[in-house]
Amino acid sequence: MAKGAALSLAASLFPAAATSNREPLKKSGIVKPPRLKEGDVAGLITPCGFVDQEGIDKSVRNLEELGLKVKLGKHVLARRGRYAGTVAQRLEDLHSMFADPQVHAVWAATGGSGGISLLPHIDYKLIRKHPKIFVGYSDVTCLHLAIHRQTRLVTFHGPVGISTFSDYSKQHLTAILMQPQKEYQMQMAEENRTKAETANQFQIRTRRHGSAVGRLSGGNLSLVAALSGTPYAAELRRRILFLEDIGEAPYRIDRMLTQLDLSQGLGTASALLLGIFEKCEAPESESSLSLNETVDSHLDLLKVPAVSGYSFGHIANQMTLPLGVSARLDTFAQTLTLLENAVL
DSSP, rough: HHHHHHHHHHHHSOOOOOOOOOOOOOOOOOBBBOOTTTTOOEEEEEEEEEEOHHHHHHHHHHHHHTEEEEEEEETTTBBBTTBOOOOHHHHHHHHHHHHHHHEEEEESOOOOOOOGGGGGGHHHHHHSSSOEEEEEOOGGHOOOOOOOOHOOOEEEEEETTTSOHHHHHHHHHHHHHSSOOOOOOEOOOOOHHTTTOOOGGGGGGEEEEEEEEEEEEEEHHHHHHHHTTSSTTOOOEEEEEEEEEEEEHHHHHHHHHHHHHHHHHHHGEEEEEEEETOOOOOTSSSSSHHHHHHHHHHHHTTTSSEOOOOOOOOSSOOEEEEEOOEEEEETTTTEEEESSSSSS
């Protein structure tokens, strides 16, 4: 009787555990880039929004603190409106860094906007011929998704050059990019747990408990939604879909999640993993659902593990997430475990 009572209590404390496809993942033909070593060269580019000299200097310092040497793209300080130069200039730097035998990683200095304009003009054969580590997040999401769809290269959703490289962020960057392991477990940043005491968006909220296995796919919600229905769209089926955003009103988040659901079906994913949605609450003067109410209206409909508040997004302490790599989400332990090395 005591055992039965304990089980009943546990069931009342947690939402029903979600089911997820546990079949072994088939080989997907993914391409893994060579690992980074201390002293290797990182090519710094601005494929999206512009950045000033101060931002470039900060990016160089950040990468050098990882033990890397830095080579600047020819057009890193170019500017055309809010973009980092023309499409042709940004493409030239992207292609040059992948083609340069001295460069071991290609790193975006910032996100911003405008990266989507590059997609139909990228030389994907060149990138597949010269597989390298490619790092960035935010607007860089469109490049991650396009490159992975067209080449199957594993790319890395992680800090851009001008990010604050916290100890937590550096730990995961170096472990994943430089010290490949058969399994690598990531827990939540303690700094983010502390912020959760006063900032709702940092609270880890599990709407559907369970354990799920799938290849990682996703990035910035705005860009993932924008690419729906294109040859560069994120793959959802049997994926652990991770999403984050900044500065988007709840009604826009609702629209973008609905767009993904209509295009491929959020329920086809192995799990839905939401990061930190910064500055995404509507003004108090506006009639609106809250961010949590908006997110919950989608997560609560799923039969797969669904969580929010994990340690990635437009924040200082963020995980590095390799797109295309097999991973396991455990909502009870609040961990994300890479089930294979992301680099060779």
